Amino acid sequence: MSTHANRHGRTDATASANSNSSSLRNAREKLAAIRFLSLVARCPAFSWRGNPRFWWHVLHVQCRALNCEAFIALPPTPRKSAALYRNEPPSCAAAKDAGPTNVMPCFQLDFSCMEIDADTLSLCVEAFSTDPMVMESTTVDLSTEKLLAKAGAAIPRSPLSVEIGLCINRCQQQDPHSLRRIQDLLVSGDEGSSSGVSFAVRRLDLSGTALTEHDFAMLAQALASPKHSVRELGLRHAFTSQTPTRYMAAFSQLMAACFAVPPFDSRGDDGVSWTSLRKLDLSSNTLRASHFASLFSAIRASDGLRGVRELSLRHSNEEKALPWLWLAFGLLHPTSKARITHLDLSFSVLRLEDVALVRKLLAAEDCAPLLMQKNRKRVSRGQPKTSGQQWVLLPATTPLEAPRRPGECNAGKVVLMLPTEQWCEALECGNKWTCVLMSAYGKLWVKSSRILKTERRPWSREEARTRHLKSLTMNAMLTISPILRVGRDGHTLHGSEVTQRVDRVLSEWVQVVGQSLQSLRLCSNPLTNHTLEVILASCPQLQHLDVESCELTRVTAITDAFAGGRCQLRTLNLAENEITTDSQVSLIQMLGDPECAAARNLHELHLERNSRDRTGVLTKALLLMLRKNKTLRLLTLTMDTKQDAMTSRRFERRQGEWLGCERLPLEHQLALLSVPSMQMLPIATVRIVFALTASDIYRQIVWA
Structure with missing residues (x-):
């Protein structure tokens, strides 16, 4: 019996050692690939840096890497050309034709579903702290000299920062303190190396990883350090209903670090909190009311120049609705210092009662009774x-x-x-x-x-501040909680069973938050034409509207808004609806009206997967509109049958049509004029420079 047990013990130890060796070998290969690619990326004559097809070719052909996505995060491809992009053969022949993009890509170091220990993270710290020119005897490193010789270009020696994305999703920790090495990894890098390359972790994804209280405290301390450079933090599935309540203090410290809230016990040398974090993802978490109070109180007191700008709370509370009072208190209240510009609240529960409470909070001079409404009975008399x-x-x-x-x-x-x-x-x-x-x-x-x-x-009304919320996403919203609780008797169900109309709830909500919005996404919500009227009337600055899969049958509200000059939309997505042909024709005719100045603002229009054009009236209206409209850059339509294939040939004349030149944006022109050498040039020369920097605009018609 003892011999049998010892044999099994030796077998388990051997398997664990082999697993650790395999993980370290895999990590070493990935790190060597990133260090090697960071050198090749500095040869613009060969790689043009930003061409994703070139990177795929280098990894797949030259380095024989089967899983290229584990080494580099390819940029998302547009929906219009995703199929063509996937079917292209791997080749670097088009590297020099990648266009004006000359940006170093962000390399992704993926350790998802692996066993992470301190040795693996120490290896990452060592790799990002040494000179990439110091090659090792790995498979990828052996291909470096051959590939650089094939490039035929010398590596520039100008300083360069290489961005790294660190993904540790659903990882198992062999050592409960292994993630402490992340703090060293976030501040690693060698700016004084002979190659002039320094590595900086820009993205950190810890989603689905079992984090302890010490891990949250360590992460908060790392994000509060001026040396870190993390811009995106992913914490999806990091909190469950089983997360201990003792983590609350560490969670509060993390929120203070994310939103640059001055801590109560320590400050930096200059007396100001610091963070470079700009995007925080807390989706798919079971957050309690205390977590939301901590989050939105941090947003309310956030630093004006630092802190998170993009926040995602998708499906953040499965059992209950979001505490909309705390959201309004932290984001929308006139005394809030919030600088959140992008907010995602998809798959949340919102009811008319919540909207009414938010309006009451924003109009009240005393917010305490509303924030403490659950504790009134427990106040001492x-x-x-x-x-x-x-x-x-x-x-x-x-x-x-x-x-x-x-x-x-x-x-x-x-x-x-x-x-x-x-x-x-x-x-x-x-x-x-x-x-x-x-x-x-x-x-x-x-x-x-x-x-x-x-x-x-x-409190004085004079302290009111401008809202900075520019983009709001509320896809697939609910008006009733999807979970009903069973009472103690085992028979009674507790929870709201009354379903409210989503279009009415969203109409009321948009009137509250729409004044500063420039982008609004309401996909997979049953909406009506009246909802569109309310949206356009409540959002005077709206430029991007996405109402895909919203069961729309008419869009006369958008047509009337264009006709009345009340619409500034640049992107309009009406895909996968049930819009009638007559309503589509009315919109198309308005876009082709030369006297409609507001229609000249629209650059992208998506009409795929709507009601079919049986009579050809819509096709004629589209062709006439394309002949008159010289500002619509992208038009997406549906092609399912041979008849549509014949129809698409009629649009070939408008495909790739030159629409003119687009000058540099005003902020880019001002940045260029701030250069001392530009200020010494004559005005006529500066105008010629701006004219040469203009880019040509061509029309694209996509059949989806």
């Missing part, structure tokens, strides 16, 4: 309730506690210890406990006996 503008002075070493359950104001775990004396905004006061609002921590409780002084600060 002996103390009068205070408003949201009540401030309290707390001494140093004051412990701030989180309740054990939502709404419970008894003793809980200490989340924050104030290092110095500080004024805090009080949401609710009682004889024993007082609830205060702390940036990045949300609602915390403190004993009323610790308060040194109280002060009332009335």
